[in-house]
Amino acid sequence: MFKFLEEKFVPVAARIGNQRHLIAIRDGFIAIMPLTIAGSLAVLVNSLPIDFYQNTMNAIFGEGNWKQWGGNIWNATFAVLSILLAFTIAYNLAKGYGKDALSAGVMGLAAYMTFGTFGDGGLSGLTTGTGGIFIAIIVSLLASEIFCRLSGNSKLIIKMPDGVPPAVSKSFAALFPVIITISIFALVRTLISVGLEIPDIIGSFYSTVQEPFMGLTNTWTAGLIIAFIPAFLWTLGVHGANIIEPFMQTINADAIAKNVAALQAGETAPYIINKPFFDAFVNMGGSGTTIALIIAIFIFARKNKQYSTVGKLSAGPGLFNINEPLLFGLPIVLNPILFIPFILTPMVNVSIAYFATKLGLVPAAIAVIPWTIPPVINGFLVTQHWSGAVLSLVLLVISVLIYLPFIAMANRMAKNNEQNVN
Incomplete structure (x- = not known):
């Protein structure tokens, strides 16, 4: 089976x-991950569900006044997420092509703004925040793609004299590609707004596609x-986490924002499935909940020299959810037992955690924290409740019990191999 998958499936997955x-x-x-973490920590500071803490802060700074600090951080992070992504995605695509990444990033942001909804005070609606993520991704990729292809056309490049500073030369070299690209997106926006009579493109897309899609991803399946x-x-x-990361990040930001908004309104957080949920309850120690495997090795494989050595070397990184030493040291890769x-x-963990949250035993995850936070601690931080830590601990025990019989099997195989060698 592994031979078939290695020959047929791995090349496709690698591509x-x-x-x-x-x-x-x-x-x-x-x-933009540092900004999303900063925004979530601001929510943690504002909404920490400890009465003594809330009462003390209100007494010192005035009722609710102290929350403006966290609110300002939120406005500078989650509230402008789509705008930031329009730049960073276009930038990284152009960088991959070896083109002028900075100009492409600016172009991606400008192209996204052609689809924005504007009011008397400037941008309005879902344009800046998490509601525009899908449109920001699509537009930034297309804008960067068009810009990069036009940038490769020598007929569209304005060459400056040798004495001109490089920054000025780059700016003029990007002039015609920028004009053409922005004109294309402005025309598309005009046709949609006038021809299809959809003035708020991002709002319409959100209500028709993005919000229902978020609902579909918020299921046990x-x-x-x-x-x-x-x-x-x-x-x-194959690095599975890297492949699924773009999808996870796409559904994550809006889910976190909606959960926070619901809790601030005194309602139940609507989205269970998000990245903090997986970091706290599923990927403890890394993909495969491998912190449990390390514990199982310490319990049951101390006489297995290979497993014991790799387990000791992997314990430190595993505590901070880094499991590559374990994946390639045991190895788990192409291992018919593990x-x-x-x-x-x-x-199993995602099933237990999902239904525990669904039944209200544990609050939904609302805070993005660094993925290197150790297990159990991150369960408390993402849910802002002690029950999150308890659920992480319970899942860790269950995970160890799942790994134990397979470790025992690996021990027997190692012992048999030693006897055969002798």
Whole structure:
């Protein structure tokens, strides 16, 4: 089976993982990750569900006044996410082509703005925030693609004398590609607004496509699929997390924003499936919940020299959700024994965590935190409730129990191999 998958499936998966546009989307989201974490930490500061903390802050700074600080951070992060992505994705795609990335990024942002909704005070509607993410991704990719192709045409380049500063030369070299690209998107916007009578393109797209799509991804079945894909790809030696990351980031930002808005309005958070949910309850130790595998090795494989050595070397990185030493050291990649629990464990965890959240036993995840935060601690931080930490701990115990029989099987095989050698 592994031979068949390695020959037929791995090359396809590798090509997908190296696909230029997916890499641009992934790197575009990674570029703004510090801002999304800062925005989530601001929510944590504002909404920490401890009465003593809230009462103390109100007493010191005045009722609700102290929350303006966190609100200003939110406005500078999640509230302008689509605009930031329009730049970073276009920038990274042009960088992949070896073109003028800065000009392409500016072009991507400008092209997205042609689809924006404007009011008396400037931008309005869903244009700047998480509601415009899908349109921002599509427009920035197309704009950067057109700009890069036009930039390669020598007839469209204005060459400046040798003494002109490089920044000025680059700006004039990009002049005609920029004019043509922005004109194309402005024309498309005009045709949609006038011909189809859709003045608010982003708002219409959000209500018709993006919001229903978010609902479809917020299901147990979707959670199982998202848990399965990266683990399955990793068993074949393909970086599964990198392949699914653009999709996860696309659904993540809007889900977090909607959860926060619902909680601030005193309502139940609507979206269970998001990246913090997976970081806290599924990817503990990395893909495959491998922190549990390390614990299982310490419990049951101390006499297995290979597993014991790799387990000790992987314990430090694994505590911070880095599991490459384990994946390639045991290895888990193309391992006929460990590939089963490696795929099964995250699917069990996502099922338990999903229904625990669905039943109201644990709050929905609302905070984006660094993915290197150790397990259990991140369960508390993403949910802002002690029950999140308890759920992480319970899932960790269950994960260890899933791995144990397979570790025992690996021990028997290692012992048999030693006897055969002797």
